[in-house]
Amino acid sequence: MAIGSGLGAQIGIAAEVTYGTYVAPTTFPEFTKHSLALKKTTAQSQGIAANRLMALSSRRVVTQREVSGSIDLEVANKGMGLLLQALMGTTVTPVQQGVTTAYLQTHTLADTWGKSLSIQAGIPMTTGVVTDKSFTGCKVISAEFSCEVGGMLTSTYEIDGRDCSEAQPLAVASYTPAAPFHFGQMGLKTGAFGAETALDGVRKVTVKVERPQAVDRFYANQSALKSQPISNDLVKVTGSLEMDYVATTVDDLHTTDGATSLVWEFIGPNIASTYDETFRLTLPAIKVDDAPPTVDGYAVVRPTFNFQALYDGTNPVAIEYMSTDSSL
DSSP states (O other): OSSSSSSOOOOEEOOOHHHHHHOOOOOOOOSSSSSOOEEEEEOOOOOTTTTSSOOOGEEEEEEEEEEEEEEEEBBOOOHHHHHHHHHHOOOOEEEEEETSEEEEEEEEEETTTTTTTTEEEEEEEESOEEEEEEEEEEEEEEEEEEETTTTTTTEEEEEEEEEEOOOOOOOOOOOOOOOOOOOOGEEEEEEEETTTETTTTTTEEEEEEEEOOEEBOTTTTTOBOOOEEOOOOOOOEEEEEOOOOSHHHHHHHHHHTTTEEEEEEEEEEEEEEEEEEEEEEEEEEEEOOOOOOOOOSSSSOOOEEEEEEEOOOOOEEEEEEEEEESSS
């Protein structure tokens, strides 16, 4: 029996071979909350029957089924590969570094066609019985990463899914000891691509990657379920830098509308040799959208610069993830 509260909950994830076809979970990330739920579209008959004063329950029908919601979790030094692959789209095989136990995953932007997940949620009743909800055809629509002074690197993944079943057996969760990346490991660099230097004064960073997709592909002959979503707009990458006004580096970019490469990275403990646990997001060209800093009272001037990432014509947006995971 599990604990009859959120303490007994679990999330399990697996990559699907075929969109919408359930695969038993292989990875069990620790999470802080999730809101995944089945969403139904129903229609109720309005037919008139002599002397009937209420609609008949047998004449209500389900015309569409789909899944929506999000998962919040800390970005840990193990077990993040499946979610990153579903977000970025590239088929990734971890590359062993030398003869060590360090493996590098490089996730670059690509079409997410075929990158769907089965996500199984275990939700405990007060009796300690854990109910199963297995969500299939789960596509990552967006992900937001954030870290601030004194905090951990957190993420929120927005999910669109095809269907939900309660008929699958609840997998036995298995956890590998892992630690979250945090502010003490955080670095942020800007400058020419490949020659970025540390930017002083940074207190908080947020980056959101949005993958627009046609999620309304409901057709005949599909039993009220959708076909796999298709990318239908440009990828949008936005973010913000909250910082003390210690230099005009970012301010000048706003003034000139110049572009700079931004590298946001977290370097954790050493795995082996020269290879450290790493989470690194590289945006080869960002443009700053906000107005210059202003003064409001006696406090240290602390502007928040919002930015948009664009393609520099050569280098892709990329997430590098170094861990001991030899597979996703």
